Amino acid sequence: MDWILILISGKVKKHVMRGKYSFGGGRSYRVGLPPLLILPSWRVQKVQCFGNWSRNDSKVIGDNRGSMVVKAASEGGAISLPKHWPLSKIQHPAINNNKVHNFLLKSQDPEEKLQDPVPRMKGSSRFFTVGLVASWYSSNIGVLLLNKYLLSNYGFKYPIFLTMCHMTACSLFSYVAIAWMKVVPLQTIRSRVQFFKISALSLIFCVSVVFGNVSLRYLPVSFNQAIGATTPFFTAVFAYLMTFKREAWLTYLTLVPVVTGVIIASGGEPSFHLFGFIICVAATAARALKSVLQGILLSSEGEKLNSMNLLLYMAPMAVVFLLPATLIMEENVVGITLALARDDSKIIWYLLFNSALAYFVNLTNFLVTKHTSALTLQVLGNAKGAVAVVVSILIFRNPVSVTGMMGYTLTVFGVILYSDAKKRTK
Structure with missing residues (x-):
């Protein structure tokens, strides 16, 4: 199961879900200037960032979900990931498109939706x-x-x-x-x-x-x-x-x-x-x-x-x-x-x-x-x-x-x- 999220000029234009599970729950809203996309609580094994986005610019914001924000170094958009997701690898190849940022999120298990680990942790x-x-x-x-x-x-x-x-x-x-x-x-x-x-x-x-x-x-x-x-x-x-x-x-x-x-x-x-x-x-x-x-x-x-x-x-x-x-x-x-x-x-x-x-x-x-x-x-x-x-x-x-x-x-x-x-x- 792959998720492809396309952010254009910092605003959510579309999201595409590949797999048998419906996407659901995704919504865009503003906290200050950057728009944030809040995703459902899924474990994430790998994140590939295409464009000039950097993990070093991430910081915790004080919203109710306690999310971890991966924020563009020079662009205005932001994608918000729950901070309990174990991100094992983040790549940002030198593919720089000032208008489109693609995020490929691959789940840990391609066939099974994993439960939110917050209660256990x-x-x-x-x-x-x-x-x-x-x-x-x-x-x-x-x-x-x-x-x-x-x-x-x-x-x-x-x-x-x-x-x-x-x-x-x-x-x-x-x-x-x-x-x-x-x-x-x-x-x-x-x-x-x-x-x-x-x-x-x-x-x-x-x-x-x-x-x-x-x-x-x-x-x-x-x-x-x-x-x-x-x-x-x-x-x-x-x-x-x-x-x-x-x-x-x-x-x-x-x-x-x-x-x-x-x-x-x-x-x-x-x-x-x-x-x-x-x-x-x-x-x-x-x-x-x-x-x-x-x-x-x-x-x-x-x-x-x-x-x-x-x-x-x-x-x-x-x-x-x-x-x-x-x-x-x-x-x-x-x-x-x-x-x-x-x-x-x-x-x-x-x-x-x-x-x-x-x-x-x-x-x-x-x-x-x-x-x-x-x-x-x-x-x-x-x-x-x-x-x-x-x-x-x-x-x-x-x-x-x-x-x-x-x-x-x-x-x-x-x-x-x-x-x-x-x-x-x-």
Whole structure:
């Protein structure tokens, strides 16, 4: 059984079904500009695309069917295939006709209509997503707690060197994941201008990570997380200052409890340290600035990079920035680390494991983003901060006050309101 679908100038002119089964169910409608053809739920073994259509341009759209769109690189049309179809091969021979695009879909079984596999796969897919979220939580909270242990409890007082170890691991693991394991397609830097833009982002990224690690020397993890929850406030401020982008008044109003909660938590924090507080606020602001600048600098379609490719290029640049900083500001840190290792070899394993976790934070964040919705990610992110606070208190036994916890709760509540307001105003 063969299906031949002919799309002319991006619009469905006719579809031809060869075989004993009727086509049925096919319909054309618009989502934005490109027209989409939704097909019945059949398994597809092979897809041959004639014309300048590319699998690399595919992306998930948010319709009710959860379809995978194979989109023309230069033409306006699109064909929508259910994302659970196991596409084993996609070919696009050099037959370029700007008006006609032929799609040959061959079923896995020429004589039998296969059932929609979604119900059977739903349980395993849910289990996979839960595993991803658990890995994301574990790596995020793990690297945070281990940073705190090394920089505060263990007495390894070299946050710049620790950050450089993180970036070195991210450089190596990113190359292995993209160049060898093909986790995501490799995206290249296309111009010198794009290179300098990524360098600027890398420098701000370094500042945010180093300052965050420095703050852990002076502040408990619970208070660190409370301050970090104010990232939406700084993002809104920088977005307004740099792009003059105004949000709805309701959105700005939700930022009031975000800031108020941190003020209350600061007043009720038994382990408050002014320098640590200032550095942590600076780290939070730097993270927000990097997010805003990334949207500005890499806004064109030709310059956009997914988070894994961006890390591939930013991490080595960060090492270049951090190496002279650690040599100047943390003199003889390598010799001191080796001396510590002679007395306690566990420090080497701590550093290696901590650096590997730093990469998996980015990897699992990318995978969770890919396999969940934006709303789910926001909810999980807010919950992750609360889990980190509880776990850190249980492990480090740092003193907490009712006032401090009320302030942190108010901040998280404000972040949830902010996310909901942003969603409503879009």
